[in-house]
Amino acid sequence: MTGKTNLSIKAVGGTGSSQVAEFPYRETRLAQSADKQVEFRSIEKRYGHHQVLSDLSLSIKRGEKLSLIGPSGSGKTTVLRILMTLETIQGGSIWIDGKPLWHEERNGQLVKASQQHLRRQRAKIGMVFQHFNLFPHMTALENISQPQRIVLGRPRVEADVQALELLDMVGLRERAHHYPAQLSGGQKQRVAIARALAMKPEIMLFDEITSALDPELVEEVLNVLREIGRTSDMTMLLVTHEMTFAKEFSDRVLFMDGGRIVEEGEPDQLFSAPTQDRTRSFLRKIIAAGQRI
Amino acid sequence: MTFDFDFALQVLPDLVRGFAITIQATVGGSVLALALGLAFALANRSENRLLRVCSGSASEFLRRTPLLVQLFFIFYVLPDVGIVIPPIWAGILALGLHSSAYMSEVYRAGIEAVPKGQWEAALALNYHPVQTWRRVILPQAIPPMVPALGNYVVLMFKETALLAVITVPEAMNTARDIGNSTYQYTEPVTVVGILYLLISIPVVLALRFIERRVHQEAA
Numbered sequence: 001m002t003g004k005t006n007l008s009i010k011a012v013g014g015t016g017s018s019q020v021a022e023f024p025y026r027e028t029r030l031a032q033s034a035d036k037q038v039e040f041r042s043i044e045k046r047y048g049h050h051q052v053l054s055d056l057s058l059s060i061k062r063g064e065k066l067s068l069i070g071p072s073g074s075g076k077t078t079v080l081r082i083l084m085t086l087e088t089i090q091g092g093s094i095w096i097d098g099k100p101l102w103h104e105e106r107n108g109q110l111v112k113a114s115q116q117h118l119r120r121q122r123a124k125i126g127m128v129f130q131h132f133n134l135f136p137h138m139t140a141l142e143n144i145s146q147p148q149r150i151v152l153g154r155p156r157v158e159a160d161v162q163a164l165e166l167l168d169m170v171g172l173r174e175r176a177h178h179y180p181a182q183l184s185g186g187q188k189q190r191v192a193i194a195r196a197l198a199m200k201p202e203i204m205l206f207d208e209i210t211s212a213l214d215p216e217l218v219e220e221v222l223n224v225l226r227e228i229g230r231t232s233d234m235t236m237l238l239v240t241h242e243m244t245f246a247k248e249f250s251d252r253v254l255f256m257d258g259g260r261i262v263e264e265g266e267p268d269q270l271f272s273a274p275t276q277d278r279t280r281s282f283l284r285k286i287i288a289a290g291q292r293i
Numbered sequence: 294m295t296f297d298f299d300f301a302l303q304v305l306p307d308l309v310r311g312f313a314i315t316i317q318a319t320v321g322g323s324v325l326a327l328a329l330g331l332a333f334a335l336a337n338r339s340e341n342r343l344l345r346v347c348s349g350s351a352s353e354f355l356r357r358t359p360l361l362v363q364l365f366f367i368f369y370v371l372p373d374v375g376i377v378i379p380p381i382w383a384g385i386l387a388l389g390l391h392s393s394a395y396m397s398e399v400y401r402a403g404i405e406a407v408p409k410g411q412w413e414a415a416l417a418l419n420y421h422p423v424q425t426w427r428r429v430i431l432p433q434a435i436p437p438m439v440p441a442l443g444n445y446v447v448l449m450f451k452e453t454a455l456l457a458v459i460t461v462p463e464a465m466n467t468a469r470d471i472g473n474s475t476y477q478y479t480e481p482v483t484v485v486g487i488l489y490l491l492i493s494i495p496v497v498l499a500l501r502f503i504e505r506r507v508h509q510e511a512a
Contacts, residue, residue, distance in 0.1 A: 084417050122419050133414035137432050146428065147418040199418060 044091030067246035070256035126201030166194035186217030311467030325389025330396030355394035384456040403434040440504035
């Protein structure tokens with residue numbers, strides 16, 4: 001990425017009292033390491049009095065495939081949602097390609113990001129949701145084609161061709177003219193993946209994308225994910241309860257609990273020799289529930 | 294009391310002419326109400342507090358005062374401050390304003406019924422807010438609203454009879470004029486009633502049909 005700035009903001013996490021709205025920040029110089037594509041610095045996230053993320057810091061390398069695991073309510077989905085700008089943060093900062101997500105530089109100061117800045121940053125990120133969130137009033141083809149046309153300004157023919165190619169990749173070309181209501185859960189999710197890919201994001205977020213599916217439909221969606229992982233160098237963040245898949249797919253696994261990262265490591269290490277009690281106890285419960293790891 | 298069919302037929306052309314004005318007022322009022330109602334609904338969701346308060350109190354005011362008072366105000370009071378509006382336009386304005394406040398509630402409910410995930414998907418795909426409204430939210434919100442909005446249009450259609458009090462020569466006013474000059478009220482008023490039924494019954498049936506279709510599609 002070009003246009004990298006060395007600007008940084010003073011870490012505001014920890015005290016829990018700082019608000020994104022407090023500007024301007026005092027700046028400190030801090031070198032950005034070149035392979036860091038995404039960086040969370042001391043993130044604080046609260047819903048009212050409920051602390052969802054506490055002093056969470058995390059760096060993600062370009063092209064890295066990272067899985068977030070942990071009990072429900074541990075904050076792993078929130079990590080994806082704040083990166084997608086679906087949620088605001090109360091403290092800390094997020095950096096993508098060396099530029100802050102919620103702030104932007106103006107006259108050497110970091111100020112609250114404008115809508116234009118947010119849209120520029122958001123364009124690098126795509127997301128697939130647990131409940132698909134396809135547009136029900138559009139066919140599968142139109143779901144994939146329209147965003148390319150109206151957001152990226154691609155001509156209709158080009159957008160439709162791209163959409164059909166992606167439908168081919170997810171094995172649904174013959175369903176191009178079906179509406180979401182006429183598709184199974186697994187098919188809907190594959191269309192949703194194709195829709196996100198069509199926008200050519202550099203970072204893809206997958207939020208429990210098989211959790212709402214009937215068990216027999218999980219594999220067809222995971223197969224699509226395997227294919228993407230094999231053929232693309234996108235950075236991928238995955239929140240999942242499928243431990244076998246996380247182990248096979250990821251370069252690194254994070255175990256979260258209570259809004260913090262408890263432990264992280266390579267999949268083999270984390271799944272077979274976790275160092276933290278909480279990780280061990282979580283994995284034991286998963287195994288007791290019938291999953292093989 | 295006898296019903297003079299010949300007299301009824303004789304006054305029919307005048308009443309139909311009056312009825313054309315009734316329909317004009319309904320169409321004009323509906324267009325205004327549908328547009329303004331949506332504007333109210335959007336303003337009520339705005340991030341701008343001042344806009345929210347203004348549109349909220351305006352729509353509250355319009356719903357808490359009688360249409361007849363609003364009609365009189367627009368036609369008889371506004372001229373005192375130099376605003377003179379021709380009767381038919383004053384009627385359309387009052388009908389439109391009054392209904393828009395009710396319609397905005399229909400829009401609000403319809404918009405709130407669109408799942409949160411739709412907003413999130415549009416944001417994740419980087420839709421501009423205007424595109425989100427136009428391409429994602431309103432196309433899903435409006436079809437289920439059609440029966441409720443239609444009912445308000447039918448209600449307005451019947452309320453156009455009130456425009457008689459501000460001298461609009463619509464159907465009811467025409468009937469009254471005929472009665473006043475011939476001392477025969479039975480025929481003109483009956484014919485007007487039938488004309489209203491001839492329009493409103495098919496419209497209500499059509500609305501029921503649309504309502505069933507919408508429910509079927511939702512199922």
